[in-house]
Each structure stands twice: as structure tokens, then as C-alpha cells.
Amino acid sequence: MKKSEIINRKIFFVSISLAVSILISACAVTRTGNNTEALVIQSQGSFAVGGTKVTAPGNFDLNNALKPQGQTIHGDHAYAFYQIPVKARKYSLVFLHGAGQSKKTWETTPDGREGFQNIFLRRGFGVYLLDQPRRGEAGKSTVAATITPTPDEQFWFTQFRIGNYPNYYPNVEFPKDSVSLEQFFRQMTPNTGNFDAAIVSDAVSQLFDKIGQGILVTHSQGGGPGWLTAIKNDKIKAVVAYEPYSGFVFPQGELPQPIMSSGLFGGLKGVEIPLADFVKLTRKPIIIYYGDNIALEPNKVWNEDHWRSGLEMARMWAATINKYGGDATVVHLPEIGIKGNTHFPFSDLNNIEIADQLSKWLEVKRLD
Numbered sequence: 001m002k003k004s005e006i007i008n009r010k011i012f013f014v015s016i017s018l019a020v021s022i023l024i025s026a027c028a029v030t031r032t033g034n035n036t037e038a039l040v041i042q043s044q045g046s047f048a049v050g051g052t053k054v055t056a057p058g059n060f061d062l063n064n065a066l067k068p069q070g071q072t073i074h075g076d077h078a079y080a081f082y083q084i085p086v087k088a089r090k091y092s093l094v095f096l097h098g099a100g101q102s103k104k105t106w107e108t109t110p111d112g113r114e115g116f117q118n119i120f121l122r123r124g125f126g127v128y129l130l131d132q133p134r135r136g137e138a139g140k141s142t143v144a145a146t147i148t149p150t151p152d153e154q155f156w157f158t159q160f161r162i163g164n165y166p167n168y169y170p171n172v173e174f175p176k177d178s179v180s181l182e183q184f185f186r187q188m189t190p191n192t193g194n195f196d197a198a199i200v201s202d203a204v205s206q207l208f209d210k211i212g213q214g215i216l217v218t219h220s221q222g223g224g225p226g227w228l229t230a231i232k233n234d235k236i237k238a239v240v241a242y243e244p245y246s247g248f249v250f251p252q253g254e255l256p257q258p259i260m261s262s263g264l265f266g267g268l269k270g271v272e273i274p275l276a277d278f279v280k281l282t283r284k285p286i287i288i289y290y291g292d293n294i295a296l297e298p299n300k301v302w303n304e305d306h307w308r309s310g311l312e313m314a315r316m317w318a319a320t321i322n323k324y325g326g327d328a329t330v331v332h333l334p335e336i337g338i339k340g341n342t343h344f345p346f347s348d349l350n351n352i353e354i355a356d357q358l359s360k361w362l363e364v365k366r367l368d
Contacts, residue, residue, distance in 0.1 A: 120355065134196075169293050173345075174349065205233040223243075
């Protein structure tokens with residue numbers, strides 16, 4: 001064999017090896033969400049929205065400035081951090097967190113991958129991340145609260161279906177290393193005042209008044225205020241809810257019986273509202289997603305049975321919406337072949353696949 005042929009063959013095999021390496025790297029990026037391309041942002045910033053102002057009786061005395069008389073306190077507002085990409089799509093995504101969480105829930109995942117914040121920025125959406133009133137960077141409350149440091153993280157591990165502590169679910173899409181778990185525990189944050197769905201929904205509604213039409217994306221406890229906000233504000237073009245549990249609203253006279261479970265919080269109850277308010281939810285598409293390891297029938301594994309009652313209530317609620325001409329869909333991810341998701345599918349190891357599901361739905365509904 002000639003020397004030139006040997007060199008050409010070496011070049012050929014090196015090229016093949018390089019191509020395979022690039023392909024493997026590309027697959028890894030797709031799986032992990034660690035996109036290496038630069039993010040180009042037209043604008044970003046933050047602001048407070050909603051809230052109340054309380055004025056103490058009396059007159060402010062400059063010489064006794066530590067006394068409350070005549071002074072004000074602003075509180076109960078939401079905090080919004082936003083990023084708008086270049087050539088943004090028509091509708092921004094507004095993300096509202098769940099119980100014990102803050103806007104951090106949508107940011108970098110516990111194991112360091114990109115969360116929905118960056119994933120959807122890269123897909124051309126403006127992104128607004130909210131801290132609800134009396135939580136996180138919106139912690140200034142007009143009502144008193146006592147924050148007691150309570151060891152309870154093994155409960156949350158179990159409640160959020162990472163596994164049945166200390167065991168992870170075998171198929172769980174959550175990283176099983178100790179560093180990621182510690183990051184997950186450290187992103188939890190307490191209320192600085194009692195949770196009030198009306199105050200939360202008022203603030204979120206005022207956000208849409210400020211930014212215009214958009215899509216509301218909620219998680220868990222944020223689901224209830226999400227429905228109320230969608231009733232209050234027609235600038236919300238669609239609602240996406242990840243694993244809502246409490247706060248399902250039904251027309252007066254159509255409230256279902258509580259759904260009992262072996263969960264630690266008793267039976268799941270709906271909320272009765274006027275029919276005139278309920279039908280406003282039929283005027284915009286709604287989709288609800290639930291993850292894996294949820295009981296299919298009543299059982300004594302309390303976390304799995306707790307979420308069974310939530311899934312059942314969601315299906316009853318969607319059926320009621322659709323009965324009045326609405327467009328509500330409940331997606332149980334294992335039923336479409338996506339398995340292992342926790343209560344946080346948007347930050348699980350397969351969050352790119354979860355994001356793809358949302359992107360497809362937005363495309364179908366012509367909201368992209």
C-alpha cells in the first residue's frame with residue numbers, strides 16, 4: 001500500500017471518529033439540556049407587582065423615626081424577573097411556582113442542567129419567573145408569621161415522589177447523587193405570611209395587565225391561584241399546570257364529593273364558584289401534566305395515593321370544563337410512554353422531553 005493511501009485512510013478513520021464524537025456530544029446535550037450556544041437576550045430586568053400598602057395611624061415624627069405612627073409598609077406583592085430574547089415569540093411564558101418553592105424551581109436544575117427558564121428562552125419565548133406574595137424575593141408581608149425550623153426533608157422527598165425515603169424509585173428521573181439532593185433541599189423556602197390564593201391571583205393578574213397577553217404556567221399549589229387568575233384576566237391566552245393538587249374550582253351545585261386517600265392531608269376537596277366565573281375558564285386552552293409513580297387505585301402507600309386523588313380530581317375538573325364547551329386536557333405522562341417523572345417534571349433528568357411536550361401543545365394550539 002502506498003504511503004499516500006495509508007495517510008488517506010488514517011484521515012478517513014479520524015474523521016469518522018470525530019463525527020461519532022460530535023454526534024455523541026450532541027445527544028448528550030439534548031439529554032442533559034446543557035446547551036453550549038450563547039443566549040442572546042434583548043432585555044431583562046425585574047419588578048414588583050400587585051400588593052397592598054398599610055399606613056399606621058398617627059403622624060410621622062422625624063425625631064421619633066423608629067415609632068410606626070404615620071408610617072407605611074408595602075407588602076403582599078409578587079416579584080417578577082424577566083428575560084426577553086431577540087425576535088421573541090408573540091406570547092411570553094409566565095411561571096408560577098408551587099408550595100415551599102420560589103422562582104428557583106424553574107431555573108438551573110439541582111444537578112446543574114438548564115431548567116425551563118433557559119430551555120424556553122432558547123426556543124424564543126419571553127420568560128417571566130415569579131415569586132408569589134409572601135415567598136422568596138417577595139417576602140415582605142403585611143401579616144405576621146412564625147417561621148419554625150423543622151426537620152422535614154425526608155417527608156418532602158417522599159411527598160414529591162422522588163421515592164419512598166430512603167429509597168429512590170428504580171425508574172426515577174431524578175439524579176441519585178447526594179450533591180443534587182442537597183441542592184434540591186436547599187431550594188425550598190418558607191412562607192413569610194399565610195398562603196392566600198386571592199392575594200396571589202390578584203398580583204399575577206396585575207402582572208398580565210402590565211405585560212399584556214401571555215401564557216400562564218403553574219406548578220402544584222400554584223394551580224389554584226392559576227385558575228383564579230385565568231378567571232380574572234382575559235389577557236391569559238392559555239394555562240399550563242404541572243401536577244396541581246389543591247384549588248380545583250367547580251360551578252355552584254356541581255362540587256364533587258371529596259376524594260379520600262391515605263395521604264397525610266385528608267380528603268381532597270374542590271372549591272365552589274359562580275357558574276359565570278367558571279365558564280371564563282372555557283374560553284382558553286388548558287393542559288395539565290402529571291408524572292409517574294402515582295397509584296392507579298386506592299392503596300396504603302400514602303404519597304402515591306395522595307397524588308392519585310389529585311389526578312382523579314383533575315380529570316373530573318377537566319370533564320366539567322369540557323362539558324361547558326371548554327378545551328381542557330389531562331396528560332398522565334406514563335400513559336404516553338414517558339416514565340419516571342417526579343412532582344417536578346420540568347427539572348427532572350428528562351426535562352427536555354417534557355419541554356418538547358409543551359412546545360408541541362403550544363404549536364397545536366397556535367400559541368407559539
